[in-house]
Amino acid sequence: MEKRKAAVVDRCCRALIPDFAAGAWTSFLNLLLPPLCHSCRAPLQAPGEIRLCPDCLASVAGIGDPICSCCGRPFATFAGIDHPCGECTLYPPPFLPARSALRYEKRVREMIHSFKYGYRVMLRRPLALLAAPRLDDFVAEFAPELILPVPLHVKRLRQRGFNQAILLGELFSRRWQIPLSRDNLRRVRWTEPQVTLSAAERADNVRGAFSLARAELLEWKRVLLVDDVYTTGSTVKECSRVLAAAGAVTAVVTLARGVD
Ligand SMILES: [Zn+2]
Ligand SMILES: [Zn+2]
Known part of the structure; x- marks a missing residue:
């Protein structure tokens, strides 16, 4: 609930403050409510676009290759080129x-x-x-x-x-x-x-x-x-x-x- 209120305040203040102050406002807000990893909720030091912590x-x-060229199944080996797997060869999808x-x-x-x-x-x-x-x-x-x-x-x-x-x-x-x-x-x-x-x-x-x-x-x-x-x-x-x-x-x- 607190976060929701903060988000509303954030939106209102952004509408009122000029562009040059927006960066400072974001920094202040990050200090107040540090952004959290979307997955494990650990605080993020440098929130990128994905918003996940380094561990996640x-x-x-x-x-990665090689995969079945048909269904995309990855093969156990890491060598060779893409080719149809046994199942796709027998029963083409x-x-x-x-x-x-x-x-x-x-x-x-x-x-x-x-x-x-x-x-x-x-x-x-x-x-x-x-x-x-x-x-x-x-x-x-x-x-x-x-x-x-x-x-x-x-x-x-x-x-x-x-x-x-x-x-x-x-x-x-x-x-x-x-x-x-x-x-x-x-x-x-x-x-x-x-x-x-x-x-x-x-x-x-x-x-x-x-x-x-x-x-x-x-x-x-x-x-x-x-x-x-x-x-x-x-x-x-x-x-x-x-x-x-x-x-x-x-x-x-x-x-x-x-x-x-
Ligand atoms: Zn995380
Ligand atoms: Zn396949």
């Missing part, structure tokens, strides 16, 4: 490549959990800032015309109050200057949480769960599907099937990916 930043690991930025472990896992289940919506910004630079080249090469966030069922949306994929999609849309479609792709069937299910059960669980409100708008479109975590890929594969049936070509980006 050090525990964030990106997904319905999307063009998928790419994930971060390994879903340690601090990244904690931050995504806090974001989704702890309602710490402000974490979307540091997560997107950590992920986006690792996805820039992939997105530029695919050149999508539209971003579609993976939708939540309306019941889940009411429970959580927000769709994390839409919140991320908004930030990515701004960064990459690609229009965002929030409600064309819809989750029309309730599905049980995937966490405890096997890969086969996950695929069954989401079958027929998605549909398009305006399929005709997506014919021949290059679509970028956005989600927070890629686990077995069953959700994005099912979305991509629906999009392919409408004539769209889909690539997938996620913040993070589970690593075997």
Whole structure:
């Protein structure tokens, strides 16, 4: 509550003071209420744009080559070139490549959990800032015309109050200057949480769960599907099937990916 009051005072004072005094005011406010790490809440000495402390930043690991050229799965070895993994060779996915930025472990896992289940919506910004630079080249090469966030069922949306994929999609849309479609792709069937299910059960669980409100708008479109975590890929594969049936070509980006 104190912080909220301070934020209001800060906004009011900024409107009243001239530009040259704004820097001094910010320094004074930082002294009064030192900025905290978005993840572990440790005081920040030098708050950068991401607003994470050095310890939290050090525990964030990106997904490096070599990876599966199809689904983006990182290989255990650190040598060799990108190539399709065994699963993608046997069962080619319905999307063009998928790419994930971060390994879903340690601090990244904690931050995504806090974001989704702890309602710490402000974490979307540091997560997107950590992920986006690792996805820039992939997105530029695919050149999508539209971003579609993976939708939540309306019941889940009411429970959580927000769709994390839409919140991320908004930030990515701004960064990459690609229009965002929030409600064309819809989750029309309730599905049980995937966490405890096997890969086969996950695929069954989401079958027929998605549909398009305006399929005709997506014919021949290059679509970028956005989600927070890629686990077995069953959700994005099912979305991509629906999009392919409408004539769209889909690539997938996620913040993070589970690593075997
Ligand atoms: Zn921290
Ligand atoms: Zn693969």
